[in-house]
Amino acid sequence: MKKYDYSLKKYAKIARQAAAEGCVLLRNENETLPLRTGDKVAVFGRCASYYYKSGVGSGGLVNTKYVVSILDALKAYKGITIHEPLLQIYEKWIKENPIDEGNGWGTVPWSQKEMPISDEIIALAKKDSNVAVVIVGRTAGEDQDNKNEAGSYLLTDIEKDMISKVSKAFERTVVLLNVSNIIDMKWVEEYHPSALMYVWQGGQEGGNGVVDVLTGQVNPCGKLTDTIAYDITDYPSSAYFGDSKKNYYKEDIYVGYRYFESCAKEKVLYPFGFGLSYTTFDITANIKEVKEDKVSVAVMVKNTGKKPGKEVVQVYIKAPQGKLGKPLRVLVGFGKTRVLKPEESQELLIDCPKSYFASYDDAGITGHLSCLLLEEGDYDVYVGADVRSASHCGSFFQKEVILEQLQEACAPVECFERFKLQESKTKTYAMAWDRVPVRKIDIKERIKDLRTSEIAYTGDRGYRLVDVFEKKVTMEQFIAQLSEEDLRCLHRGEGMCSPKVTPGTAGAFGGVTPRLREFGIPVACCADGPSGIRMDSGAFAFSLPNGTLLGCTFNLTLIEELFQMVGIELLKNKVDTILGPGINIHRNPLNGRNFEYISEDPILTGKIAAVQLKAMHEFGVTGTMKHFCANNQEQDRCVVEAVVSERALREIYLKGYEIAVKEGHARAIMTTYGPVNGIWTAGNFDLCTVILRKEWNFDGIAMTDWWASANWEGQEDQKTNRAAMVLAQNDIYMVCQDAHEEEEIDNLKEELECGVITRSDLQRNAKNILNFILQSPAMLHELGKMNLDDIEDFNEGEDVATTPEITEYFPVDLETGRLILDCIDETIQFKDIINFGITTAGEANYSILLEITTSLSKLAQIPISVYFDNIYRGTISIQGTEGKTILVTEKIGYIKGKYHYIKLVCKEHGVTINRIEIIKEVE
Incomplete structure (x- = not known):
């Protein structure tokens, strides 16, 4: 490995530059920006301090050591003065109107309640300020889409009133949009703010990047990766978006600017690729x-x-x-x-x-x-x-x-x-x-024609995977030793939060059983992305700018530098692949997951994905492209069918993936939850074999999304239909609690005995998995050949990501459905934060019960925040008990999977948690 400077300082500098170059300036009348030395700035909007660093869900919830808000960065800039009385008004109001964090990512609101702005507040701010900065925030994410409603795609009445009043009062009014996706922009011509900029979600350095642009330290150079039309109904896909069963892609190849520039120019407010500068x-x-x-x-x-x-x-x-x-x-x-x-x-x-x-x-x-x-x-x-x-x-x-x-x-x-x-x-x-032409070929016959020959079973000949690594035996000789049970287990990935890999990561695959380990097959690790490494253990990682913002930079060199840092961070944390980049197309502005993706254009998307992958490959790690393909709606994503022509697939929805494979040499890919043209992608042979491998020469691994389904064409989808996945050459099912236990759950053994799938199908998939592992850091760790000393400054200063020392998982009793922890036990002494692992008793709703004693008076207000897998699930609020013991409970919610983390946070002194119970609720 070449010498490489790695430090939090360098990482932050590159990310800050990316956050700045992704800002898109849409309006700047009378040279409102950049801010000038001596400007007195009034800052409006609660999102000045509550900065949305990313969207929510698996692609955004990265646990960071710090997040720089726009207000933080403005305060740190010495050339301007912030209007303090206005800040104090906001601070008091926010204390009385706290942030709604939801209860799990499916319940997080896309916007927060905003403070109404009175004429008196405007007059107060105007008296001592010559510039106003108004910040509007939105998030979005997994499992639900945006809506054409106030507080989501549209501004609320309070937000409109705030922009209107401030714009009238201040000759220089700057509106900043700290948003995940584009939003409705009709209000711009109604309220006429003098400057307007999309600042997106810039990760933990986002506030610094924004202020660098506001103050002219970085000249705005971001460009829109989406067309902004007058109305949501102007997008041709809107009429065919949001159905719970089928979405017909009737706009075909005319997506985004391809449509508007061809026949609807008059409907465009801001064209694709547009962005202003402070120069010409x-x-x-x-x-x-x-x-x-x-x-x-x-x-x-x-x-x-x-x-x-x-x-x-x-x-x-x-x-x-x-x-x-x-x-x-x-x-x-x-x-x-x-x-x-x-x-x-x-x-x-x-x-x-x-x-x-x-x-x-x-x-x-x-x-x-x-x-x-x-x-x-x-x-x-x-x-x-x-x-x-x-x-x-x-x-x-x-x-x-x-x-x-x-x-x-x-x-x-x-x-x-x-x-x-x-x-x-x-x-x-x-x-x-x-x-639209319909299918003419017989898929069943195609599968037979493309089936590989079986490798004769030899039993254990003493070969280990290291022998293939050292070219002493062929891969075929090694695979010949694996029994049918071994091959079935190799298909099964384990997670979430598997103790076999880095704590809190998304999944483990490869040597997940004792017998596979005996063959010297290491366990490879994957972690959620693409906005940084998400670890449910609470470990810290670096939070990156979101996909849309990175697209808006149009800067391949800068993105390469950023993802070199990501590659080293993955290497350091023993993560072989991050689940990203996200490269689906922005078909419609209401898709809740657009923030993970890059653009409405497949060429821009593919080029940026390719450079991300190549940068990570320098350090032996990689990304898992997702979601393959046509994941253009989050609502009902597991069942809603994309009905789309083959031409549109190849020219629009698959093109970015093709570029990433051919130019970025992609090594891993993840399919979607739902169906495309009648077949769930997890078991789609044409998608995973014919296009991906035969046409594009992809030689990596394909994996399902977590707990995905598959179907035999014409039949309903089932999570247990892993045979369809194997047949399609979707190599790894993600995820199982235990690869051995899954023998009684999935249909692999049954369909193998019936001849629906063959040993050769399993062997082909095994070859893909093992070839991937041979090229991964997991193999070098297995051989004791991973040397991180060649990365300069690796241990210097503050670590970017840290893995907690969670060595024990406490089991929920299978019979009683309860876990009781005595906190006097020194394994979980309470010091502000309790963080421990549990193993659950199957899928169910769970609650947490705490036995608490405090020395504080009854007037004391004590909040105890409850996190499950590093996701906030609620706050237990109690008053001081003056030495008495009380019992309190909080719902955790529905849990699936085996391994999880509980984190309790209490900053008050004089609080003792004597006992914790995790309780499986009886239906």
Whole structure:
């Protein structure tokens, strides 16, 4: 391993820069920004101090040692003065109106109650301030979508009133949107704030990044990764989003700007790629070279303003309409300059692969069925700072050419109509309707044709996985030793919070049984992401800017530097793969999980995912791309079916994954919960084998999402149908409590005996898993060859992530459903925080009972916060007992899985917890 500087200080510096470069300035009238030395700033909005560092759920709840809010960062900046009386008003109001943290991530509100702003407050602030900063916050996340309602996609009446009053009172009013996704923006033209900026969710350094931009230390250079339309109904997907059973992707390939720039420009408030700067740039470009496989565009960028800054250059192609029909703009390449001083120029050479703007013919209308091709005609190249302002810089003639002869895969079984762009006699375009081709192939026959040969069983020949590592035996010789039971167990990942790997992580796979360990198969570890390592044990990790913000940077070099740090952090914590990047497409603004994902554009998404993976690969660790594919709605995500054409899949929803595999050399991928075109993705052979492995040459592992289902086509989905997953070449089922115990639960043994799956299917999956482990740090740890000393400053200063020393799990009694802990036992002495592991008695609702004695008076208010798997579940509030003992309870909620963590936090002195009971509730 090469020498590499790793420290919290460096990590924070890079993350802070990323948070700054992801800020997108949409409005800046009369040079409201940057803030000037001597400005007196009035700060409005409770989210000034309650900063949303990320969305919620598995992709966001990273436990951090600190989070810098926007207010924290403003206070630390010496060049301005913050209006203290206004802050004191907010502090008093917030104390009386505490944050609603929900009870588990499915109950977290997307916004918090905001303080009403009276005319008296405005007058007070205006008297001693010349600038107002208004902060509006939103979160979002797993299991539920945004809604076209106040407090979610729309502003509340109180928020509108606050922006309106402040904007009228202050000539310089800056509105900051600390949000996970784009929100409704119609209010901007109604209230006219003089400056407006999306600051997204910047992780633990987010507040610093925002203030760097506000104060001009970083010139804003972020660009929108989504089109912001006037109304939610203007997005073509909105009419086909939110159903509980099926969503028809009738907009087809016309997603985001591909639709708006083709036939609905008038519906756009802020176009894709848009973002202002404190300076100005001149962009000139020409086509430098057209080769067989790519187009190269030379771009000269000159800073024509008065301040130094960076600019993003975007290259778009307008292809001929041909027989298939095309969007009028498709992003095919981009680049970002260094910081340019006034009058300084930089030339960028942007290579644009032709595969980025090729079309897939799923109907045979061109005479080339199931081909990725370029139709004959003139291709126009546009270059600029956003999709709308990009200007024509040249054209080239392209003969018809087939780039790839593919095969039908994942086609719909249900006929429906989709959009197709149609040119009128006046050379304008509108959407017409076209019938979607349905599946023609026989999947069962395809599975038989592609089935691999069985490796004859030899029994234990004494080979260990190290022998394959050292090339003493082949992988086939090693796998020949594994019994059918071994192979079935290898398919089963364990978790959450498995004690076999780093405490609190999401799962373990590989050598999860004693017999597999005897073969020298190590246990590999995966942790939730992509916004940082989520560990339910309460261990600290670094919280990253969210996916959308990273997309808005358009800065591949910066993202590479950031994910090099992620790679080292994973290595340090013995995590082989983080569950990310999230690379689904922003099909609709209401998808609650858009914050994890990057963009409405598949090329930008794929390029950013690829560079994240390559950066982590430098340190032997990797990311698990998710959610494969078409996870574009969180509500009813386990059952709602995506009904989508094969063309839209290949050009939009799979394209980012393809780029990440081919350019980022992806090694792991996670399927979704729900079905695509009738087949749940966890057991979708066309998706996991034909496209992923046969066409893209992916040679890594595929795993399910946690507790996912699969189905035989035409039948209902079942969590126990692991045979469908094995057959599809989805290598690992995530997750089981115990791989051995699962023999009595899943259908692997039964379907193997019936011949539905074969030993060769299990052996093929085993080969994928073991080849992954051979390339992972888990194997080096197994061999005692992992040396972290080559990372400079590894142990210097404050650690970024720390693993708690939880060595014992206390079992809930299976018969009584109770766990009783005597806190006099020195294993859990109470010192502000009690943190311990438990093993539960099966899936059920649980409560916690505390026996408490305090020496405090009855006037004392004592809050005890209860966390389950590092997720806040509620606060037990008691008064002082003056030495008496009391019993109090709090509901933990529904628990599934075997291993968990309980954390109790109480900052009051003179409190003794004598006894803790974890109680399984009787139905």
